[in-house]
Amino acid sequence: MSITGTLIVQMIVFLILVGFTMKFVWPPIAKALDDRAAKIAEGLAAADKAKSELSAANKRVEAELGQARNESAQRLADAERRAQAIVEEAKARATEEGNKIVAAARVEADQQALKAREALREQVAALAVKGAEQILRKEVNAGVHADLLARLQTEL
Template sequence: MNINMSLIGQMITFAVLVWFSMKFVFPALNNALDERAKRIADGLAAADQGQVLVKQAEERATTALAAARDEAAQRVADAEKRAQLVAEEIKANAQAEAARIIAQAKAEAEQQATQAREALRGQVADLAVKGAEQILKREVNASAHADLLSRLATEL
């Protein structure tokens, strides 16, 4: 066989192989590679979008947490104010009750003092009447009279 002929046959076979590969094999490989590149690009885009969404969610969570803390602080402040108002109201009620009890006790003490004075006046009047009776029953004597007055004074 002739080497030139063999070389030309191999070149023709190689050219047919290259043409066949370019026509049927490479387009299929290129499509598969393009599809894979597209899937990778979509995956990277989705990952980037996911990171953006995560950042947005973190920002919303931070904002919501700050708002919840502010609301909780406001509620605590309101509860403290209400508790202070209730305490002041209870204190005012207790002071009013104490004042009422003191006024009632003073009135009762004054009433008892008035009753004691009235009773004492009655006793003094009775003693004065008894003393006058005794003086009138006895003879009018200065020493007896002084003695009766001293006993009357001790009884008072």
């Protein structure tokens, strides 16, 4: 065989090999490569979607945290205002009760002072009557009268 014949036979074998490869070998390889590329594309799309969902979730979490902080601050302020109102109300009630107690004590002290004055008046009247009786029983004498009046003064 000549080199040309060998070359032609090699070309025919090569073309048969290329045809066989393109018909039976290349489609499964191309399909596997396309499937792999599709899986990679799906993975990248899922990663992008997950990244955007994560970002949105982080924004929602931050918004809810801010809202929770605002609500807790508002509740704390409301509780402080309520506590202050309760303290003021208790102070007002205590002042009112104190005023009532002081007024009752004043009334009672006035009543006791009146009772003491009345008792003193009765005692003074009794002493005056007693002194008058003693003066009238004794003889009319200025020295004796002065002595009796001095005793009355000391008793008062």
